[in-house]
Amino acid sequence: MGKVGIKDIAERANVSTATVSYVLNGTRNVKPRTRERVLKVIEELNYTPNDIAKSLKSSRTNTIGVIAEDVTVFNVPEIIDGINHYADRNDMHILLTNLRLHKRVGHQYADVDQYRKYAENAVADLLSKQVEGIIYIGVHPRDVTGLINSRGKPIVYTYCYTQNDLSIQYNDEQASFDAMNYLIGKGHRRIAIISGRMDSLPSRLRFNGFYKAVTESELPFDPQLIKVGDWGLQSGYELTQQLLALNEPPTAILVMNDIMAVGAMRAATEAGVRIPEELSLVGFDNREFSDYLNPRITTMDLPLQQMGYSSMEALSSLIKGEQPEGNYSPLCTLIERDSVASPGSRQTPS
Amino acid sequence: MGKVGIKDIAERANVSTATVSYVLNGTRNVKPRTRERVLKVIEELNYTPNDIAKSLKSSRTNTIGVIAEDVTVFNVPEIIDGINHYADRNDMHILLTNLRLHKRVGHQYADVDQYRKYAENAVADLLSKQVEGIIYIGVHPRDVTGLINSRGKPIVYTYCYTQNDLSIQYNDEQASFDAMNYLIGKGHRRIAIISGRMDSLPSRLRFNGFYKAVTESELPFDPQLIKVGDWGLQSGYELTQQLLALNEPPTAILVMNDIMAVGAMRAATEAGVRIPEELSLVGFDNREFSDYLNPRITTMDLPLQQMGYSSMEALSSLIKGEQPEGNYSPLCTLIERDSVASPGSRQTPS
DNA sequence: CTGTTAGCGCGTTCAT
């Protein structure tokens, strides 16, 4: 049972290979009788088409390359899932490359030169494999201009961006603006913010949203309510302690990720400040664990699936030579859980 | 700038395409002078090899197919990471297919017929693409015999198994045995267990480990200490309440996943039972959140990375026609954190 | 309209 090919079929069915090809692809009319005969032989011989040979001639592979900086980072699987969803519907295939950035260079991803070589290799391999386009998934939104030269092949970035190419990134500013308005709608006016590191774009954009909400709703602007963390649990913990020690502490805190929110919860608990009765908390990222904490954290969910899907949509347009169009800045969604209440409220009547 | 091919190089360097090929692959000696000339032209023309054409002739693609039942399930990314690690070192490539099982059929994965069609399509596509082997990653360890016909291509299963093919699965029994001995070493003798659903193999294997430890250490065997949950938070919560209501409650509980352990913690907290002073808890899975809870959960870490890596090792052997050998039942590792103490201990001296 | 013949795509490799 050596590989059965189109010519084996042809022979056994007493037709030419051309006819078999026409039957297989419906490229031309074939008399029903012959057609049936061919199909039967295909069945009998258990023929499996060889896309490699096909691709060589057609110079189409229906395959795109996905380069993920690190698949083990929480946001990546959902993005890949979105990519797969589109790929599935459009009969495309995914060649996955995992740069394993965290395992290789730790969190030093700010220094592009540390891993340029990995990225270049990945692209070279993918191009050799004749992918029709590339999607690059970052580990953290940042400018990766100059990291990759896709040699004219279409490329779309997501969860990061470049100055020259298309990138799909959720709307950070709107997200924190929405979160603030939710808090304001609950009656809060002294709202603190614990941001991530300020050298990160999401931090700045989310701060913009915060500031815009403060301004539009004419909240008292108090610099003491602005804290800059480093995304880590400990920083959320310490900064919350500082906020609680203020003469006039905030009634709510917008925390720029769920991990720091855990730290914030811990600080509050230790200080005997009850959440949400005495302090409300909104997190960011909708990490899985935020649903398991006590209280469950109200947080902004990132449209990861959609980012993957949109990336593929855009890439497909690019491959077809069309102008990509669509919503390339999908919105985050607030997940209401149990860490927010109106200020001064009591869940249990006294 | 149309695609530059081997013949463009040949022409520009005044050699035959054969020579270029020999230079490119080092398949044969080429006079250094010619060699240099060819290399220079390759550089100038920015030549990108075409692996498709190469594969057609060599009938080797250096590509394997990975079918994941659902990439968004917590264990999968690490497994894929392990696969990538091996692939990277051995210059292999990954064609990723995501069945998206949870999104398509929910948690009905027990009924294989629900998604046989998806799996079959995936395999057919992969075979057409001429992958040299397949790795199948399940969402939950179970028998998937008959789901897939790989038509003679090597296939390795992980995080699930079949009766006929090789599968890589961590050692469940040993894991719970180890966890028990850890607890016993801390001085516990009344140890309860909250298992997952009993129609799941891991549940049974882990129960075996529990039972073996009870027997070997001659612990009192009390059926009241055996509770069967359903992997969900709520069941961990309720079963722990039952355990705490016993006349003689356990001093420690082995919980078969971290999610139920969260429920257990919650029940203990509400009952005013302090962890770990009055009740010790060991979880399973080392989910990310188990490090963020308070107290942090001591839990068994699954060797996911290694499962991916070993799967690739085994598959590679199979592809080469060798007999695969190696450790195909890697061990779990206990992650000591803060949810276990000796019974009757006090962290704070009274 | 149906079926066949033969050349092609791109790189590899054997015989010269």
Add this chain to the structure above:
DNA sequence: ATGAACGCGCTAACAG
């Protein structure tokens, strides 16, 4: 170091 056949399926040109 080279010419040419080859891998496998597609498709233009041609024949009946």
